[in-house]
Amino acid sequence: MHQPLVFIDGDQGTTGLQIHARLHGRHDLRLLTLPEDQRKDPRQRAEAINSADVAILCLPDDAARDAVASIRNPAVRVIDASSAHRTSPGWVYGLPELDGQQAERIARSTRVSNPGCYPTGAIALLRPLVQAGLLPADFPLAIHAISGYSGGGRAAVERHEQADAHGLAGVQLYGLDLAHKHVPEIQQHAGLGERPVFVPGYGHYRQGIVLSIPLQLRLLPPGVTPEHLQQCLERHYQGARHVQLAPLHQDGAAAALDPQALNHTNDLRLALYANPAHGQVVLTAVFDNLGKGASGAAVQNLDLMLGAMQEQSPARKTG
Known part of the structure; x- marks a missing residue:
């Protein structure tokens, strides 16, 4: 069974550390982290993002925009915890309780903006x-x-x-x-x-x-x-x-x-x-503010995405 690879870009910040802690010990996914000397290297970060199934961005707004711009792999799905894309067209707002269909929209989206x-x-x-x-x-x-x-x-x-x-x-x-x-x-x-x-x-x-x-x-x-x-x-x-x-x-x-x-x-x-x-x-x-207001919401959105990916995986194997 494929274990999705999750990359937390900015995992040493307040939100990133909390997300990392919430995902620690889970066996249904793999966490990708960069060594300290590579965390600020744009090339290494771009390589990590493009190798991930899901990238969670815990970055300042401008850095989050740069990270998204570096994506070349169309299969990469993004959860952006910054405020860079919360009102942007093409991004799904990551509040599953927004209405009766929002959780499904998040699950199927490739670009999700975590709420403030x-x-x-x-x-x-x-x-x-x-x-x-x-x-x-x-x-x-x-x-x-x-x-x-x-x-x-x-x-x-x-x-x-x-x-x-x-x-x-x-x-x-x-x-x-x-x-x-x-x-x-x-x-x-x-x-x-x-x-x-x-x-x-x-x-x-x-x-x-x-x-x-x-x-x-x-x-x-x-x-x-x-x-x-x-x-x-x-x-x-x-x-x-x-x-x-x-x-x-x-x-x-x-x-x-x-x-x-x-x-x-x-x-x-x-x-x-x-x-x-x-x-x-x-x-x-x-x-x-670090739970439903940040890291908890990001993990909730990640789980919605992972659930959709598991549903799609048999089709990928037989295709």
Whole structure:
């Protein structure tokens, strides 16, 4: 039986290391890694990519584009964990729960763009509601999210884990020029007609995201209630292995959300908190920025691809 060869380009970065760890010890695939002295050699990297069945790119955007441009073997399939191709034509967006057909599209695609961490939570909450007509595409949205510092890459990890890191702020907002690179991705894949306001931040903890989106019920279509929003998400995610939907919380104190609650998993937990008397709702998502927000999602997409490859392998042998 053919064991697919998987090459992780950039396996020494935060996401690449996590993907490598998640794949370590598996017997249904072979991992290709380059020696340290070859990792930055364009010729060696191109050779590795073109020899792989699946290449997972954990690179800066420009380097990811160069890596894709180096592919000459039409059989190579790519999962790009950078943001280089998330809104590009010809690339399948790697969120299997996007709709009922997305997992199959990913499985059959040769070019898959892994979602960004923040967009994973935002799109998971917004897209079903927009598609169902419960949330207008031009709604004046504000998205707030706090991530563990590992979301800032190796430099942020080193800064927060050095001996004198106790002097760093417990929470620090950034992206205050309101031009964060994740916004076009959120807008396109959530089906929004207007650009949302996105305010991200880093907390002084390693990993995990809590994301929230406030809504005013009076600005939704007439008659839309928190129950309608909840039922829409229940229908959309029925049977979804990696998405949990909490019961609707209304009219009372609710437990605080812990951004680290799903660390080291590939799960995404969604919840709605509503106060009908005040006409307000908050949509929330909790997940691991290194799990469902990065490496876990990449492995989920890889497994979809490998499943499709196994289905096709008998045809290749007899052809």
